[in-house]
Amino acid sequence: MDSDNRLGAFLRARRQQVSPEEFGMAGGGQRRVAGLRREEVAMLAGMSADYYVRLEQGRDKHPSDQIVAALARVFALDDDGVAHLRELARPAPRRTRTPRRPERVTPSLLRLMRTWTDTPALVYGRHMDVLAATPLAVALNACSVPGVNQVRMVFLDPEARNVFPDWPTIAAETLAALRVSAGTDLDDPRLTELVGELSLKSDDFRRLWAKHEVRAKTAGEKRFAHPLVGELALSYETFAVNGAPGQTLVVYHAEPGSDAEQSLALLGTIDTAPASSPVAH
Structure with missing residues (x-):
């Protein structure tokens, strides 16, 4: 489940679902993979291609709020998607896992x-x-x-x-x-x-x-x-x-x-x- 690089997995999945035509870019048979290229996402979000590659590869896992907002705009995320992206960028510290009690309705x-x-x-x-x-x-x-x-x-x-x-x-x-x-x-x-x-x-x-x-x-x-x-x-x-x-x-x-x-x-x-x-x- 991409547990070691959750942010990168999310960005990669969302990038592949954005149509290049939405931004006036050539698509169709000219592309080997679906969606936007990494450098295109970087350009649209106003960041360097190298930095975006680091995010997808998991070499940088904590983008700023400005970067998160820019990526959310490029990927057209709704409120739930934006909240999820923010959680991935600022994950809560891992705590010692204790067994959960069975769920019961009151x-x-x-x-x-x-x-x-x-x-x-x-x-x-x-x-x-x-x-x-x-x-x-x-x-x-x-x-x-x-x-x-x-x-x-x-x-x-x-x-x-x-x-x-x-x-x-x-x-x-x-x-x-x-x-x-x-x-x-x-x-x-x-x-x-x-x-x-x-x-x-x-x-x-x-x-x-x-x-x-x-x-x-x-x-x-x-x-x-x-x-x-x-x-x-x-x-x-x-x-x-x-x-x-x-x-x-x-x-x-x-x-x-x-x-x-x-x-x-x-x-x-x-x-x-x-x-x-x-x-x-």
């Missing part, structure tokens, strides 16, 4: 979720392991079953491509969110195990992970294809769980009066799980 949050009988909602941890879910979320799709790792499910379960009509978008967003959650702590044993497994088993995972996309899931719309009630387009909102670093609450909802609202209500009536209790891992 009883108070479980009590709150127990009242959401008509709402698909779930809580996942720092590595996107589902920790708890309402029965309606479990009925909606297998990626919300407590104990499931959403990243592994998306990339290794063939059924995921049927559940998510927009699978390529879902896959890219899932990895971008995982990188946000992981931050710069890529030595985390659980993350190392997960990335290693998926890199061996999924070509799509390797390709998308190499892009170093960083983007938090905050809100949006997701389409589900359910075998009993058909396709549902649901909006979602995410919330960081205060007091439980790394935990995220995801709540889905349908547009009032929409077909999705009716389908969700129908799904609730045919769900066999107890409607009054959230499922916890």
Whole structure:
């Protein structure tokens, strides 16, 4: 995972995804590799080519705030990408790693979720392991079953491509969110195990992970294809769980009066799980 030169790996990945044509440069078949050349990035960012090469090669790992801002502009990074680049340029000192306690959802949050009988909602941890879910979320799709790792499910379960009509978008967003959650702590044993497994088993995972996309899931719309009630387009909102670093609450909802609202209500009536209790891992 390029653990010895994380900044260089990020810069190299982002450079390869910038189209030369965006800056009026010749592209197409005239280039042996995709994206910008190193000297072109340096020119656009207002620095020497030698210095940029040192950054990519890991011979200089702490660029100034001005350099970070210039590179973010060239690579058109959004707020999450800029924050990640700054973390890579100013990593926190490594501390002695102590075993983390198993992630658990607090009883108070479980009590709150127990009242959401008509709402698909779930809580996942720092590595996107589902920790708890309402029965309606479990009925909606297998990626919300407590104990499931959403990243592994998306990339290794063939059924995921049927559940998510927009699978390529879902896959890219899932990895971008995982990188946000992981931050710069890529030595985390659980993350190392997960990335290693998926890199061996999924070509799509390797390709998308190499892009170093960083983007938090905050809100949006997701389409589900359910075998009993058909396709549902649901909006979602995410919330960081205060007091439980790394935990995220995801709540889905349908547009009032929409077909999705009716389908969700129908799904609730045919769900066999107890409607009054959230499922916890």
